[in-house]
Amino acid sequence: MIYFCCDQRRREAVRQSDFNGIDFIEVIDQEALVEADRQRFLHLYLVNDPGVFVYSEDNLRIEGPNAIEIVSATMGLGGQTNVIVIEVAQPGDYSAYSVNLVTSPLNPLPPPEIDPALASVTFSFKVECATPFDCQSRCDCPEPENIDTDIDYTARDFYSFRRMMLDRLSVTAPAAASGHPADLSTALVDVLAYTADQLAYQQDAATTEAYLNKARSRISLKRMTRLVDYAIDEGCNARCFCHLAVSADVLPMAPATVVIPSGSAVCTQLSEQPRTFTRDDALLARSGAVYETCFDISALFAQHNEMQFYTWSNGRCHLPKGATQATLAGHFPELSAGMYLAFEEIIGARSGNRADRMLERRQVVLLAQVQFLNVDGEPLLDPVTEQEITEISWHGSDALRFPLCLSSETSIEEGREYIEPVSVARGNMVLVDHGQTLSGEQLPDVPLPTLSWAPGKGFGDQSTSGKGLSCADTKCEQDQAETIVPRYRPTLANKPLTFSPEYGVGAPASELLKTPEPDTTYASVSLSADDGVEVRPFSVVRDLLAVDESASVFTTEIERDGTVYLRFGDNTFGRRPLPETQFTATYRVGVGSVGHIGADKLYHLALPIPEVIEVRNITPGIGGRNPETNAEIRKRAPYLFKTQERAVTREDYQTLGRRVAGVQDVSCAYIHTGSWITTFALPDPEDRVEVSESLRTTLRNHYEAFRLAGHDVEVSTPVYVPLEVTLHVCVTPNASKSHVRQRLLTLFSSQRLPDGTLGLLHPDRFRAGETLHLSPWLAAAQNIEGVIAAKALLFRRFGDPRTSGLVDRELVFSRTEIARIDNDVSHPGNGVFLFDFEGGR
Numbered sequence: 001m002i003y004f005c006c007d008q009r010r011r012e013a014v015r016q017s018d019f020n021g022i023d024f025i026e027v028i029d030q031e032a033l034v035e036a037d038r039q040r041f042l043h044l045y046l047v048n049d050p051g052v053f054v055y056s057e058d059n060l061r062i063e064g065p066n067a068i069e070i071v072s073a074t075m076g077l078g079g080q081t082n083v084i085v086i087e088v089a090q091p092g093d094y095s096a097y098s099v100n101l102v103t104s105p106l107n108p109l110p111p112p113e114i115d116p117a118l119a120s121v122t123f124s125f126k127v128e129c130a131t132p133f134d135c136q137s138r139c140d141c142p143e144p145e146n147i148d149t150d151i152d153y154t155a156r157d158f159y160s161f162r163r164m165m166l167d168r169l170s171v172t173a174p175a176a177a178s179g180h181p182a183d184l185s186t187a188l189v190d191v192l193a194y195t196a197d198q199l200a201y202q203q204d205a206a207t208t209e210a211y212l213n214k215a216r217s218r219i220s221l222k223r224m225t226r227l228v229d230y231a232i233d234e235g236c237n238a239r240c241f242c243h244l245a246v247s248a249d250v251l252p253m254a255p256a257t258v259v260i261p262s263g264s265a266v267c268t269q270l271s272e273q274p275r276t277f278t279r280d281d282a283l284l285a286r287s288g289a290v291y292e293t294c295f296d297i298s299a300l301f302a303q304h305n306e307m308q309f310y311t312w313s314n315g316r317c318h319l320p321k322g323a324t325q326a327t328l329a330g331h332f333p334e335l336s337a338g339m340y341l342a343f344e345e346i347i348g349a350r351s352g353n354r355a356d357r358m359l360e361r362r363q364v365v366l367l368a369q370v371q372f373l374n375v376d377g378e379p380l381l382d383p384v385t386e387q388e389i390t391e392i393s394w395h396g397s398d399a400l401r402f403p404l405c406l407s408s409e410t411s412i413e414e415g416r417e418y419i420e421p422v423s424v425a426r427g428n429m430v431l432v433d434h435g436q437t438l439s440g441e442q443l444p445d446v447p448l449p450t451l452s453w454a455p456g457k458g459f460g461d462q463s464t465s466g467k468g469l470s471c472a473d474t475k476c477e478q479d480q481a482e483t484i485v486p487r488y489r490p491t492l493a494n495k496p497l498t499f500s501p502e503y504g505v506g507a508p509a510s511e512l513l514k515t516p517e518p519d520t521t522y523a524s525v526s527l528s529a530d531d532g533v534e535v536r537p538f539s540v541v542r543d544l545l546a547v548d549e550s551a552s553v554f555t556t557e558i559e560r561d562g563t564v565y566l567r568f569g570d571n572t573f574g575r576r577p578l579p580e581t582q583f584t585a586t587y588r589v590g591v592g593s594v595g596h597i598g599a600d601k602l603y604h605l606a607l608p609i610p611e612v613i614e615v616r617n618i619t620p621g622i623g624g625r626n627p628e629t630n631a632e633i634r635k636r637a638p639y640l641f642k643t644q645e646r647a648v649t650r651e652d653y654q655t656l657g658r659r660v661a662g663v664q665d666v667s668c669a670y671i672h673t674g675s676w677i678t679t680f681a682l683p684d685p686e687d688r689v690e691v692s693e694s695l696r697t698t699l700r701n702h703y704e705a706f707r708l709a710g711h712d713v714e715v716s717t718p719v720y721v722p723l724e725v726t727l728h729v730c731v732t733p734n735a736s737k738s739h740v741r742q743r744l745l746t747l748f749s750s751q752r753l754p755d756g757t758l759g760l761l762h763p764d765r766f767r768a769g770e771t772l773h774l775s776p777w778l779a780a781a782q783n784i785e786g787v788i789a790a791k792a793l794l795f796r797r798f799g800d801p802r803t804s805g806l807v808d809r810e811l812v813f814s815r816t817e818i819a820r821i822d823n824d825v826s827h828p829g830n831g832v833f834l835f836d837f838e839g840g841r
Contacts (some may be wrong), residue, residue, distance in 0.1 A: 011047055019120025020048045022049035023082075025099060029128040039091035039125045043077060044084040044099060050075070051117050053113055055084055058105055062088065064097035075211040092125040099123065106494065132356060156200045162193040212637070218560040218630055225637040226543070233518035233559060234499045238595030238624030241364040241434035241509065242266055242291070242602055243342060243426050245614035250300040260297035260607060265290055266432055266615055269603035275615060279606040284436055287604070289597050289621070290590065291432035294503045300611070301334050304427025307341075309406045310389050312382065315418060319343075319404040319776050324368075328425060330378045332390045335370045339428040341394070342618040345422060349408040352419050359599050361402060362618055364509040397508035426618065431512055432602070434621060435498035435524060435588035435597030443490040443527075443566075443583040449483040452640060458482030460560055488568060488577060494625075496561040498524040498588035515623045520670050522555045525587035527566075530580045538583070544573045551575060560630060580763035592626040647706040653681055653713075660702050662686055662695055667718075667768040679703075682768050682816055687752075689820055691717050718768050720820040721813060722831035726794035727781055731840030735786030740840060743784050748777075748833050750822050761821045761833060769815040784839070798831060 014021050026043040031299040044060075054075055062068040069089040077083035086099070100120045103111050110119035152164045166189060169176055176185040222232045250259045265279060267287035272345060277283070284290050310329035313315040319326055342364045348356025371391040374380050379388045407420035432714075452458075458481075501516040527538040529552070541553045549571050557565040564586075569575050575582075588733055602617040647653050650668040657666030660683075667682040683691055683699055696715040705712040730741050749759030758764055760780060766772070781790040795811065797803040805811040821831035 006409050010115075010117055014047050014118060017115075018113075019115045020046050020050060020053075020113055021115040022099070022101065022121045022291055023047045023118075025121050025123045027123060027125055027127050033721075040088055042086040042088065042123075044086060044121075044786065045334050046082040046084070047083050047118065053111070053482065054112075055101065057086075059102055059111065060084070060086060061096055061102050061105075061108070063100060064092060065095045066092060068092055068097065077493055094124065094126045094129075096122055096124055110329040113329060155196075156204075158193050158197040161196040161200075162189060165189045165193060186733045205544065212634055216560075216630070218633075219557045219565065221630060221633045221637075222557065225633060225640075228640050229635065230633075230637040230640045231519055233625070233628040234521065234523070234556075235496075235591045235627035236516055236518075236521045236623065236625040237434040237498050237500045237591050238597075238621035239294070239431060239500075239513065239594070240291070240597075240602075240617045240619045240621045241340065241342060241429050241513075242432045242615065242617045244297075244428045244605070244612055245305045246300045246302050246428065246611045248295050248302055248611050250609060250611050252298060258296040258298050259300060259609070260293060260430070260605075262293055262296050263437060264293045265436065265606035266293070266602045267291070267604050267606065268597065268601050273604060275603070276605045276607060276609050276612050276637060278608050281436070281438060284606060289434060289595055289601070290436035291434055291595075291602060291617075291621075292433040292437060292588070294433055295505065295591050297428075297430055299334070300428050303330075303332060303334065305614075307332065307425040307427065308421045308739055309423065309425065310382070310387070311406055311420070314384060315420075316408055317406045319400055319406065321400055321403050323400045323404070324396055324398075325391070326425075328390040328392060329388060331388040333371075335367065335372065335390065335392065335427065337367050337369055339367045339427065340364055340431070340509055341367060341392070342426045342429050343400075343404055343423060344426060345405065346424055347419060347422055349405045349419070349422050351409050351414050352410045352417060361404065361423070362599065363398070363401060363618060364513075365398035366506070366508045367392060370391045395508040397510050397821065424752050429618070431501055431503065431509075432617070433503075435500065435590040437586065438522075439586040439587050440492055441493055441585045441587075443585055446488050446577045446581040446583075447486045448579045448580050449485060451484040451486075453484060458484075485576070490566050490583070492525070492564040492566070492585060492587060494587075494589045495564055496589060496591045497556060497558065497562075497564045498591050500524055500588075513619070513622060515625060517791070523587075525556065525564075525585065527554065528584045528586075529577060529581050530584075531581040538568075544569055547574050549573070549575065550622075558627065565705055591624070593624045595621050595624045597621040645706065646706060646708075647679075647703060650679075652706070653679055653703070656703065656706050657681060657683060657699060660695075663699060664764055665767055666699075669815060673712075676710055676712055678714055679707070682718050683715065684718065684766075684768055684818060686764060687762075689720055689818075716816065718818045719816050720830075721817050722798040722829060723772075723811070723819055723821050724794055724796055724798045725777075725792065725821065726834045726836060727777070727790050728793050728836045728838065729781060729790050730788040730838050732786050732788055733839055733841065735840050737837050737840035740784060740786040741835060741837065743786075744781060744835055747784065748782060748823070749822075761823055761831075763820070766819040768818045769813055770819075771813070772805075772811045772819050774809040788839070793836060794834075798829065811833075 011021070011023060021047040025045065027039060027322050028041040028043065029038050032038045032041070055073065057070045057073040060070055060073055062070060071087040071089055073087070074085045075081065075083075076087055082731065098120050100108070101114050102108050110116050111431050128341050134140055151168075152160070155161050155164045166179055166186075169185065169189065173185075176183075178186065180186055209215045209217055210224075212221065212224055214220050215224065218232075225232060243259075252259055265284055267284055267290045270283065270287055273283070308329045309317075309319075310327040312327070342362065345357045345361035347354050350356070350359075369392070372380055380390065382389055405422045407418070410419060411419045439684040501520050502522065503512060522542070523540045525540050529536045536552055538552045538554050541547060541551075541555055544553065544555050544567070547553050547569070551567070551569070551574050552567050553574050554568045557567055559565065564587075568577055597617070597620060599618065599620045600616045601621075602615055605612050605615045644652055644655050647656055650670065653668040654666045657663055657668075662685055663683045664686045665684040667681050667684070669682075671678055671680055681699065681703065683695065685695060698715070700713060700715045703715075707713050729740070729744065731737055746753065747759065748761055750761040750763065751759055752762065753759055760777065774792055778790050778792065781787060792806060795805045795809075797811070803811065811819070819831075821833050823833045824830055
């Protein structure tokens with residue numbers, strides 16, 4: 001039996017005994033003094049000093065494929081007595097040879113004083129020769145022989161697994177395969193069959209989750225659709241503006257502090273609770289809805305509870321739709337730009353009854369400018385009445401959406417009484433959004449590894465193992481077991497998790513109340529990690545694929561029932577938490593349309609501020625959006641491929657241009673400028689004529705992300721062509737000519753009609769390069785009640801008889817031309833549309 005052992009301990013055992021043996025052998029090659037002596041001298045080293053024993057050529061034998069003659073053998077070398085110098089007649093070849101110590105030429109057994117295990121040594125004469133091959137013999141252990149077994153791989157349930165195991169047991173252990181339920185072997189088979197059945201179910205479930213149309217888990221759908229860059233909509237919380245009325249001014253204790261910090265809770269009415277109280281999460285959970293402030297409130301002023309508008313001694317006044325400035329009655333030095341004001345109708349304009357006020361006549365605006373002092377630094381006054389006033393203006397995006405009545409007179413039935421004020425302005429406003437913050441929730445500790453792969457069977461990188469070591473040394477390394485990192489995927493105790501947008505400080509009120517896009521909302525959750533050495537914050541991100549291995553982040557995965565799972569990094573995409581790390585979660589709950597409360601529903605402030613006497617939301621809760629369902633994800637995600645994200649053809653430029661706000665259509669043309677191809681984009685703005693320079697710049701920058709390399713984009717301005725049209729209208733004898741004229745002027749208007757539809761002459765009705773047909777206008781005029789017939793007398797470009805389209809009943813325009821008919825008496829050069837009536841009364 002020949003053994004290969006990693007630990008060579010035999011020599012140590014012989015060294016401590018009276019026996020001797022071969023330690024190693026050297027072949028003298030390049031160190032030979034004479035070229036002819038290369039590979040002819042061998043130095044055989046013994047383990048111990050031979051003492052009185054002397055070995056000659058009769059005690060040595062060289063074995064190999066070719067016979068090697070030993071010329072001489074002498075004891076000792078340079079004072080070393082344990083060396084035998086062997087001279088051979090000629091060198092051997094590249095084959096392996098062995099030197100054996102024998103008793104005599106006729107007795108091949110080792111001498112009595114020589115250990116039989118160390119009586120022979122294998123060597124090569126060409127050990128110092130360069131060779132492209134590894135001279136080390138292979139020392140791989142043979143692979144165990146695989147025994148083929150007959151296994152029914154179609155078994156997928158408990159009974160088929162049980163039958164397969166009993167059949168196999170009847171072959172390998174016939175005595176144990178009785179099949180009796182009381183036998184231990186049968187009980188073990190039942191347990192194994194049950195486990196196999198559960199594993200098969202998990203495999204089938206995993207296969208089911210791998211298909212978009214079959215997956216039942218919302219998390220599976222999120223991960224699959226992420227492959228096509230589809231971001232699942234997790235919903236959004238609602239928001240509104242809340243008014244805080246105070247009995248006295250509430251000022252901060254120090255300049256750098258605030259009276260109401262961001263995140264303070266307000267809620268709907270609770271029975272037997274004061275207006276303000278110390279925050280209690282259990283008490284807040286009993287309310288119908290909990291909102292929290294989005295910004296810090298530095299101070300509250302009693303003077304801002306209600307501010308009346310100044311009408312300059314006039315009566316029955318109103319602020320028109322689109323107004324961006326007004327005058328307040330009184331001196332308000334605490335008002336400043338950046339504050340929010342609410343305009344509210346407090347009494348019915350027709351009846352004078354508070355119950356008849358219109359709740360939809362409320363709007364919050366962002367103050368842009370406040371003037372309460374004159375040029376001399378004194379309070380601003382009305383020069384006639386010498387009453388103190390304050391001039392205010394607000395952001396253009398918050399222009400009034402409706403006429404705001406300031407003073408009125410009741411109807412005849414109500415006695416014709418003068419009413420003032422009908423509407424007022426209120427300060428002390430703050431944006432609040434739906435969701436209750438829960439803090440201090442302890443998550444399960446990160447578990448310690450409890451399982452390991454079998455040595456050498458893990459997924460660790462083995463590419464660097466054994467570098468610089470021989471085959472024998474590599475084989476003798478102890479394989480280290482690779483621990484299996486347990487999955488840490490904790491869940492939050494409460495749901496649903498709040499998703500909210502980032503609120504910009506100083507943004508217009510209309511922008512804050514808009515429903516944000518799905519990719520602009522973020523999970524309201526944060527973690528604090530204590531690993532025993534330091535406390536580190538973990539922040540939430542939308543996706544772990546965008547972070548590096550050092551980032552302390554996590555992401556949320558929400559199941560169909562609203563359960564929130566937290567997913568951490570793997571030291572490649574995000575930092576993996578250390579074992580036994582303790583996490584503390586702070587998050588908000590509340591999302592979707594459940595936060596859509598009506599106006600005046602908020603009642604309490606969860607802060608002990610006794611000066612606050614009233615809490616109510618001026619505007620209703622709006623902007624909430626429910627999370628996407630599984631059905632909606634399956635319906636929308638596959639169509640993401642059809643979203644155009646490049647501009648190649650003219651149709652691509654047209655489609656992408658329509659995404660820009662304020663552009664209803666784009667006409668494009670390819671023109672070679674002599675050096676490269678330039679795409680000339682001609683925008684058609686919405687609701688107006690004339691393309692502004694800012695719109696041209698916005699569109700040009702928008703195309704930069706989509707255009708092809710080597711293609712230039714230029715945004716040009718369309719040429720507006722005024723038209724001159726006259727229709728002859730025949731009116732029925734019993735119809736009022738003035739009524740018919742009014743209906744026709746309303747229909748052929750360049751404005752948006754009260755019902756929301758566009759007039760036939762509205763700028764959005766015309767497109768660049770589009771042929772304008774006469775027949776639709778004639779048909780529309782003849783459909784008016786009281787009109788018998790209509791025909792065109794003029795249909796041409798303004799002032800150009802050569803362009804009459806009466807014969808062809810159409811007008812043709814070039815690619816850069818857009819028809820225009822403002823029908824403005826003051827500016828006839830912008831197009832006129834006239835009527836010539838006949839008949840009627």
